[in-house]
Each structure stands twice: as structure tokens, then as C-alpha cells.
Amino acid sequence: MKLQTKIVSTILLVFIVSLLFIGTLVFSNSRANLEGQILNQLKSSSQITENNIDTFLNEQQNKIELVATQSALSNEELATMVSYVDNTFYDMFVIGSNGTVVVSSNPERIGLYRGDRDYFVNARNQTHVSNVYFALVPQQYSVSVSTPFHDGVLVGAMKLDIFDKLVSDKTGLGETGENLLAFQTENESVVYFSTRLFSDKKIEVLTAEEAVNRPVAHALRGEEEVFTNILDYKGVSVLAATNKIERTGMGLVAKMDVDEAYSSIDDLQRLTIFLVLITALLVGFVVYIISKGISREIKDVTEDINKITKGDLEIQLKKSGIFEIQSLIDSLNRILASMKLAILRTGLGKQELGIGEVVKAKEEAENRFKTLYEGSADAMMTIEPPSWKFTAGNPATLKMFNIKDEKELQSLSPGDLSPLKQPDGKLSSEGAKKMIMKAMKEGKAYFEWTHRRYKGESFPATVLLSRFKLNGKDVLQATVRELSKEKVKK
Numbered sequence: 001m002k003l004q005t006k007i008v009s010t011i012l013l014v015f016i017v018s019l020l021f022i023g024t025l026v027f028s029n030s031r032a033n034l035e036g037q038i039l040n041q042l043k044s045s046s047q048i049t050e051n052n053i054d055t056f057l058n059e060q061q062n063k064i065e066l067v068a069t070q071s072a073l074s075n076e077e078l079a080t081m082v083s084y085v086d087n088t089f090y091d092m093f094v095i096g097s098n099g100t101v102v103v104s105s106n107p108e109r110i111g112l113y114r115g116d117r118d119y120f121v122n123a124r125n126q127t128h129v130s131n132v133y134f135a136l137v138p139q140q141y142s143v144s145v146s147t148p149f150h151d152g153v154l155v156g157a158m159k160l161d162i163f164d165k166l167v168s169d170k171t172g173l174g175e176t177g178e179n180l181l182a183f184q185t186e187n188e189s190v191v192y193f194s195t196r197l198f199s200d201k202k203i204e205v206l207t208a209e210e211a212v213n214r215p216v217a218h219a220l221r222g223e224e225e226v227f228t229n230i231l232d233y234k235g236v237s238v239l240a241a242t243n244k245i246e247r248t249g250m251g252l253v254a255k256m257d258v259d260e261a262y263s264s265i266d267d268l269q270r271l272t273i274f275l276v277l278i279t280a281l282l283v284g285f286v287v288y289i290i291s292k293g294i295s296r297e298i299k300d301v302t303e304d305i306n307k308i309t310k311g312d313l314e315i316q317l318k319k320s321g322i323f324e325i326q327s328l329i330d331s332l333n334r335i336l337a338s339m340k341l342a343i344l345r346t347g348l349g350k351q352e353l354g355i356g357e358v359v360k361a362k363e364e365a366e367n368r369f370k371t372l373y374e375g376s377a378d379a380m381m382t383i384e385p386p387s388w389k390f391t392a393g394n395p396a397t398l399k400m401f402n403i404k405d406e407k408e409l410q411s412l413s414p415g416d417l418s419p420l421k422q423p424d425g426k427l428s429s430e431g432a433k434k435m436i437m438k439a440m441k442e443g444k445a446y447f448e449w450t451h452r453r454y455k456g457e458s459f460p461a462t463v464l465l466s467r468f469k470l471n472g473k474d475v476l477q478a479t480v481r482e483l484s485k486e487k488v489k490k
Contacts, residue, residue: 011287016280038261039226041172042241046254049179050243052166057247060088060145061127064156067092068149078105089156090138095120097151108137114155119144123153131249132160132183132193141183141193141203143248160193167194167252177256180233182216183249190216190251198234215240219251229258297325301332308336379480381409384473388436389413391475400482402453412454414478419452439465439476451480459483 063086067073078092082105093104099115114120122128123146135142135157146155160181167179181194190211192204211217215230219242232238232255240255297320307315317333320326373380379400381393393409401417403409414436418428431449439445445465452458464479 011283011291016276020276035228035262038239038256039228039241042239042254042256043226045169045172045177045179046241046243046252049167049169049254050245050252052169053163053245053250053252054247056166057129057145060156060158061129061147063088064145064147064154065127067156068147068154073103073149073154075103075105075107075110078103081105088158088162090142090159091157093155093157094149095153095155102152106137112137119146119155120153123147123155129247132191141191163193163250164195173254173256174260176238176260177254180216180253180255181245182220182251182253184220184251190214190220192216192233196233204233215242215253215255216251218242219244219253220249294322294325297322301325301329305332308332379478379482381478381480382470382475383414383436383478384470384475387413397480400453400480401451402456408454417451417454419450419458422450435463435465436476439467440474443467448483449480451482 067081070077073094078094082089082092091104091106091109093101093106093109095114096102099113099120101109101112101114104110118133119128119130122130125148127145127147130144130146132141132143134140141160142157143160144155144157146153148154163181167181170177170179173179176197178197179194180192180196182190182192184190185205188208190206190208192199192206193202195202206214208217213231215227215232215238218225218227222244224243225241227238227240227242229237230240232240237258238255239258239261240253243252244250245252297318300318301320304315304317315336317329317336320329373394376394376396379393379397381397382391383389384391390409390412393403393406397403397409398405401409403412414432415429418432420428422428422431428450435445435447435449444467445463447463449461449463450458451461460483462481462483466477466479467474468477469475
């Protein structure tokens with residue numbers, strides 16, 4: 001691997017791993033902060049809505065208490081209040097001490113017995129807000145505010161529709177967010193009564209079993225919590241904050257879909273990945289430029305050293321801005337100075353010192369060997385322990401043994417290019433092993449051998465095995481010469 005490639009890949013790998021680690025931490029913290037903000041927004045929305053309802057109920061109590069300060073009330077006066085003065089109440093009526101309606105804005109109520117109702121029993125001594133109940137007149141769910149009036153009770157009845165305005169504010173809840181209100185009947189059924197974004201039903205009644213895992217059921221049980229993954233009435237995972245309106249027994253839910261709530265987190269994740277990639281590319285480019293400069297300076301030093309080995313002692317080594325490379329150049333300059341001084345003291349020339357000539361001789365020897373190796377009519381190949389498979393072969397080897405290429409040769413061993421048995425009846429594998437061991441021990445082995453072309457016919461040959469060192473390891477070179485049929489007969 002080139003130095004430049006190694007520097008770029010190493011630094012880039014370390015940087016990317018570090019960047020991913022830091023990015024993961026930043027993303028995790030940012031995700032936690034965003035989730036906290038979303039959940040706090042839901043809790044805040046739920047609390048604000050609950051406060052609005054409480055404020056509204058307090059206002060209605062004050063209205064009823066103010067009306068109750070009158071010395072007497074008539075049907076007409078109550079009707080006027082309901083129709084023109086305050087349309088919050090759809091009916092106002094007075095229940096006498098015996099529990100019978102004696103005055104009402106709705107004449108149909110007069111004479112009806114209401115002495116057993118919550119809004120009568122609990123308002124004899126103080127103002128009272130009732131839980132949601134079903135009013136027989138006019139056949140609808142209602143909430144009443146009642147207060148003591150002389151020896152009886154003054155009652156103001158409100159439709160549940162009035163609460164829609166109090167939960168309609170969706171600020172901070174996005175497109176899928178909404179506030180829901182519900183109450184529980186005597187048989188523990190759950191009744192949704194506020195307008196819902198994703199349902200055409202104004203009133204929906206669920207059994208206790210159907211509603212048990214919904215946020216509104218938790219609200220009705222008084223569990224004021226924040227739920228991060230719970231199904232709502234439309235079967236979608238939502239974030240929800242629950243509250244209970246104690247004075248009316250209502251359950252309040254502020255919610256929004258999980259997908260919408262976490263969309264900003266998904267955007268953050270994509271942004272984090274984008275920034276990591278862009279930063280990695282920029283750093284990679286900078287590292288590439290720097291490493292290229294380092295590689296160029298090392299290349300220059302290498303070229304200068306090659307010139308020195310060829311006898312050019314007058315060369316001027318280029319200076320480097322990199323401390324380590326400059327230290328190497330300084331060392332080379334000292335060596336050059338010492339060599340020049342030696343030449344002056346001994347009176348020898350560069351050629352006499354052997355500089356350059358040794359290199360030249362080495363190159364000439366390598367060229368001669370290459371010419372002999374590639375141009376030889378004899379098959380020449382190398383085999384190495386411990387597998388004793390062929391590792392290289394000249395063109396004559398491929399031709400002699402009908403082998404496609406050197407890669408195919410490297411998959412073979414001497415046994416693959418010999419018949420099962422030699423003419424003397426001995427196994428070729430045993431004979432080959434014996435000759436290989438002899439050559440490894442004595443340095444060479446010369447013998448006659450019957451070879452076989454790869455997946456072809458057998459032919460006689462002579463084999464010379466020679467041991468030599470390759471990369472510090474003993475290996476064998478095999479030279480195979482095919483014998484002609486005439487020579488075999490002789």
C-alpha cells in the first residue's frame with residue numbers, strides 16, 4: 001500500500017469513527033431534548049386546557065351565585081336570562097325544599113321531582129358543579145352548576161357542546177394534535193363528547209373493555225401522566241398527556257401522532273448524517289492534499305538516493321519543510337560529505353569505489369537471468385514447502401505440460417504432472433518426495449523421470465532440482481528437459 005493511501009485511509013477512518021461517535025452523542029442528546037420539548041408541550045397544553053375549564057366553571061358559579069342573590073325569580077325572568085342575557089345555560093330552574101321544580105325557564109320542568117339528583121343534594125349548603133349526567137329534559141348529556149336559593153336550590157344546566165370551545169386551541173400540537181374530553185357513565189362505559197378531528201361521530205360510547213388501553217381511560221382513572229407510545233381512538237400510535245377535571249369527573253387528553261411528533265427528529269437525523277458525510281469529504285480532501293505533499297517529498301528523496309547509488313556524489317538534496325524528512329536529508333548530506341572526504345583522502349574515483357557499478361552489474365545480471373528464464377526451451381519452475389506446489393514457471397513450462405497459464409500451474413504439484421507409477425513400478429509420489437528431500441539436503445539432485453502432460457500423455461525427461469534462498473526461505477528450482485524418443489531408445 002502506498003504511503004499516501006495509507007495516510008489518507010488511516011486518518012479518514014479515525015476521523016470518521018470519531019465523527020460518528022460524536023455525531024451519535026450529539027444526535028442522542030438532541031433527540032432527548034426534542035422529545036422532552038414535545039412532551040412538555042403536551043403537558044403544558046393539557047394543563048392550560050384544564051385551567052381554562054376550571055376558570056370557565058368558576059365563572060359559571062359566580063353567575064349562578066349572583067342570580068341567587070335575587071329575592072325572588074319568575075319563569076319569565078329565568079327564560080330571559082337564558083335566551084338573552086347568558087346563553088351558556090340552556091335551562092335555569094329552582095328546586096324547592098321538597099325536591100320539586102317550582103320555577104324554570106322551561107315550563108316542562110315545573111312539577112318534576114329532582115330531590116334525588118346530585119345537583120340538588122350537594123348544593124343545599126354550598127355551590128356545586130355536577131358530574132356529567134343524562135338530563136331527561138331535554139334528553140341530552142349535561143353539566144349543572146347549582147347553589148343554595150332561599151330554602152331550595154337554583155340550578156343552571158349546560159350542554160356539553162359548550163366545552164368544545166374550551167378544548168379547541170391546538171397551539172403547539174401540529175396537524176394531528178387535539179384535545180379530547182370524555183366522561184364515564186354509571187355502568188363504567190366511556191363516552192367521548194368533544195369534537196374529534198378524525199371521527200364523524202359527535203358522541204361515541206365505548207365499553208370499559210374497549211377503552212381500557214386508551215389515553216382517555218387513564219385520564220378518567222385520575223392518572224395524570226405522559227404516554228410516549230399508546231394507541232388513540234383511530235388506532236394510531238400517539239404521544240398523550242392526561243388530566244382529570246375533578247369537579248365534573250371528565251377525562252382530558254392532549255395528544256398528537258408519534259410520526260408527526262418525531263418528524264423533526266427524523267430531519268435532525270438526516271441533517272446529522274449529511275453533516276458527517278460532508279465533513280468527512282472535506283477532511284478527506286485536505287488529508288489527501290497533505291499526504292500527497294509528503295509522498296512527493298519522500299519520492300524526491302528516493303530519487304536522489306537512487307542517483308547517489310549510481311555514483312552521482314555531486315547531487316544537491318532538496319530541502320523539505322517536514323522535520324522528519326529534513327532530518328533524513330541532513331543524515332544523507334553527512335554521508336555524502338564523508339564519502340567525498342574518503343575519495344579525497346584515498347585518491348580513488350567514484351568508479352573505483354564501486355558506486356553505481358554494483359547497481360549496474362546487478363541490473364545486468366537480472367536482465368540476463370530474465371532472458372534465459374523466459375527464452376529457455378527447458379521447463380523451469382519453482383516449488384516451495386510445505387505444500388510443495390509450483391509457485392512460478394517460465395513459458396516453456398506452460399507449453400511442455402499443456403497448462404493454460406501460471407495461475408493454473410500454481411494449483412498443481414509435481415504429482416499432478418507425473419503418472420501414478422514410474423517405469424520401475426514405484427509410485428511417482430514416493431519417488432518425487434525422495435528426490436525433493438535429497439535436493440533440499442544436498443543442494444541439488446539430477447535424475448531421469450517420466451512426466452505427464454496435464455491431463456495428457458506421458459513423456460520421458462531429465463530433471464535437475466536446485467536449492468536456493470528466496471526471501472530468506474529455502475526453495476527448489478526444477479529444470480525439466482524432455483528427451484526425444486530416439487534418445488530414449490539409445
